[in-house]
Amino acid sequence: MDITRLLTRYRKLLVAGFIILVLIFLTTFPLYGNDYYVKLLTFILMMTVLAVSWAMFSGTTGYMSLATAAFFGVGIMATAFLEGTLPFPLIIVIGGLLASALAFLIGLVTLRLKGIYFAIFTFGFVMFIGQVAYYIDVHILNNAWGHDLPLANPGTLLYWMLGLTVVTLLIIHFIRRSRYGLALLSIGGNEEAAEHMGINTTMAKVMLFTISAVFMGAAGAIYAPALIHVEARIAFNVFNSFTPILMAIFGGMGQFHGPIIGAVVYGYLDRTLRSELQEYFMVIFGVILVVVILFLPNGITGLIATLRDKLGGVIAKWRKGGQAEEHANT
Amino acid sequence: MLEALPRLIITGIMDGSIYGLLAMGLTLQYGVCQVLNISHGEFLMLAAMLTWTLTDALGISPLLAVAIVGPLLFAIGFLLQTTLFRTLKKRTPSPPVFEGSALLIAFGLFYIISFAARRNWGARDYVNTILVDRVSFLGTSVALNQIIAFVIAVAVGVAVYLFLSRTRPGRAIRATAEDPATAGLMGVNTNMILAFSFGLGALMAGIGGVMTSWRNPISTYIGFNNTVIALVVVTLGGLGSVPGSFIAGIMIGIVSRLVSGLWNPLLIVPVYYAILMILLLVKPAGLLGKR
Numbered sequence: 341m342d343i344t345r346l347l348t349r350y351r352k353l354l355v356a357g358f359i360i361l362v363l364i365f366l367t368t369f370p371l372y373g374n375d376y377y378v379k380l381l382t383f384i385l386m387m388t389v390l391a392v393s394w395a396m397f398s399g400t401t402g403y404m405s406l407a408t409a410a411f412f413g414v415g416i417m418a419t420a421f422l423e424g425t426l427p428f429p430l431i432i433v434i435g436g437l438l439a440s441a442l443a444f445l446i447g448l449v450t451l452r453l454k455g456i457y458f459a460i461f462t463f464g465f466v467m468f469i470g471q472v473a474y475y476i477d478v479h480i481l482n483n484a485w486g487h488d489l490p491l492a493n494p495g496t497l498l499y500w501m502l503g504l505t506v507v508t509l510l511i512i513h514f515i516r517r518s519r520y521g522l523a524l525l526s527i528g529g530n531e532e533a534a535e536h537m538g539i540n541t542t543m544a545k546v547m548l549f550t551i552s553a554v555f556m557g558a559a560g561a562i563y564a565p566a567l568i569h570v571e572a573r574i575a576f577n578v579f580n581s582f583t584p585i586l587m588a589i590f591g592g593m594g595q596f597h598g599p600i601i602g603a604v605v606y607g608y609l610d611r612t613l614r615s616e617l618q619e620y621f622m623v624i625f626g627v628i629l630v631v632v633i634l635f636l637p638n639g640i641t642g643l644i645a646t647l648r649d650k651l652g653g654v655i656a657k658w659r660k661g662g663q664a665e666e667h668a669n670t
Numbered sequence: 671m672l673e674a675l676p677r678l679i680i681t682g683i684m685d686g687s688i689y690g691l692l693a694m695g696l697t698l699q700y701g702v703c704q705v706l707n708i709s710h711g712e713f714l715m716l717a718a719m720l721t722w723t724l725t726d727a728l729g730i731s732p733l734l735a736v737a738i739v740g741p742l743l744f745a746i747g748f749l750l751q752t753t754l755f756r757t758l759k760k761r762t763p764s765p766p767v768f769e770g771s772a773l774l775i776a777f778g779l780f781y782i783i784s785f786a787a788r789r790n791w792g793a794r795d796y797v798n799t800i801l802v803d804r805v806s807f808l809g810t811s812v813a814l815n816q817i818i819a820f821v822i823a824v825a826v827g828v829a830v831y832l833f834l835s836r837t838r839p840g841r842a843i844r845a846t847a848e849d850p851a852t853a854g855l856m857g858v859n860t861n862m863i864l865a866f867s868f869g870l871g872a873l874m875a876g877i878g879g880v881m882t883s884w885r886n887p888i889s890t891y892i893g894f895n896n897t898v899i900a901l902v903v904v905t906l907g908g909l910g911s912v913p914g915s916f917i918a919g920i921m922i923g924i925v926s927r928l929v930s931g932l933w934n935p936l937l938i939v940p941v942y943y944a945i946l947m948i949l950l951l952v953k954p955a956g957l958l959g960k961r
Contacts, residue, residue, distance in 0.1 A: 479936070
């Protein structure tokens with residue numbers, strides 16, 4: 341039998357098997373792997389959560405959110421303030437809920453406006469919340485030094501991050517398949533038409549934005565102990581708003597696994613090359629962003645799909661040609 | 671407290687004229703080319719750092735540096751439009767998609783410019799101020815460089831406004847902003863107009879940058895803050911409205927001086943945001959915006 345036919349028939353089984361293998365690898369890795377790689381995997385998982393939850397909102401509705409760093413930072417600050425007073429799982433939940441409450445407010449103010457105002461507002465919002473947090477932390481609460489977090493076991497952090505990643509991916513998967521997901525996709529396609537179909541577009545957008553922020557906030561809360569020292573200015577780094585976009589676009593937003601691939605590739609490169617290349621890494625980051633948007637608007641997964649189509653066409657033609665020749669010979 | 675008020679307002683107006691100039695450039699780039707240039711402040715930073723280099727390496731007065739840095743920035747803007755954004759326009763299916771992608775390309779430029787600059791000039795502060803003597807002006811004392819910068823900013827602002835509203839090329843630019851396809855059919859070379867407008871926007875950021883280096887210490891970090899200011903100002907003045915952004919620039923200048931003088935410099939950005947939030951709720955199109 342044909343290999344391609346086999347692949348399509350047992351696709352679900354293969355995907356399930358692959359996911360189980362990855363999960364087994366990730367859960368057993370802290371038992372034998374060294375700390376450097378455990379931290380690297382945690383970072384990659386965190387990037388996956390950020391990229392997937394960014395793409396879940398901005399990819400489907402077409403509204404470009406630049407507030408990821410704000411929600412992520414809220415999670416980090418939640419851990420910084422609550423560490424030691426509450427159990428860690430509760431802190432993660434609180435971080436996520438605070439971030440989503442913030443997203444709900446931003447969404448109410450901005451999501452009924454044109455997309456460009458939303459982008460402007462969220463872009464500066466990171467700076468706004470960073471300054472406010474810094475002001476409150478330093479001038480009102482007198483934490484001029486910032487917050488030192490106790491050393492956490494890298495393996496435990498990996499498990500928490502893995503749990504969050506699984507929950508995030510499952511929830512987003514189900515949202516995409518629900519009626520609600522369909523409504524959201526129609527907003528991205530043509531908002532006015534969606535409204536005429538009876539979809540409350542503003543509410544749908546606000547809800548999705550709120551849900552996506554839960555994951556970002558929780559990711560920040562889990563990642564905070566890995567930073568060891570936390571300050572408002574570190575927590576609300578604007579860079580964190582752009583990386584999810586690059587990862588999602590680089591991977592390709594058309595498919596569910598696109599942003600995941602982008603996050604794995606970017607997360608690995610970030611950890612291995614950033615300290616070595618310093619400023620050049622950021623310059624290269626910019627160049628790649630420009631090149632990807634210009635020449636790979638559908639990302640790697642999109643590129644693979646087009647290549648497969650083209651190659652498939654070539655192979656089919658070649659086969660047909662071969663058959664035609666056979667016919668001609670007989 | 672109150673005796674400081676006139677001084678704060680006057681210096682605020684002078685700061686604001688530079689914000690206004692910067693915002694006019696941004697609003698021109700968005701209004702005509704549909705590119706929300708998130709790297710706009712980086713152009714200002716680049717111009718300021720180039721001015722320092724010209725003074726340091728060649729001994730050129732920062733005052734005369736405008737004549738070199740300005741055209742250079744114009745050329746950079748012109749080339750960016752003719753290469754990157756024109757290619758992007760050909761490759762994107764619809765205007766909203768172009769707008770989103772152009773925004774992301776501008777982010778890319780933001781990283782390229784700011785970190786290449788940091789590689790080159792490092793992170794330290796450079797002082798290149800000139801004409802720091804204070805003169806008495808309307809009952810308060812103001813540095814001479816602030817007055818000169820104010821006069822130049824207003825002159826450039828008025829000149830650009832008159833150019834857009836009274837001349838034939840200006841009319842072509844406005845026609846292209848309104849409806850590029852029809853303007854093209856009427857014989858306007860729209861590609862040229864887009865490139866010229868983008869270059870003009872970069873030139874205005876450049877002039878702003880040179881003038882900033884006369885007055886304040888500069889570093890490779892000043893770009894981002896200026897981008898945020900310019901974005902708040904254009905939203906306040908109405909995205910796409912040239913006179914609106916100049917007026918809004920002066921208002922933001924006064925507000926930021928009042929906040930930092932009477933309250934706390936750390937709270938400037940939060941106050942911008944309070945203004946922006948109220949504005950978006952009450953009148954999303956901005957003070958002088960259409961729609």
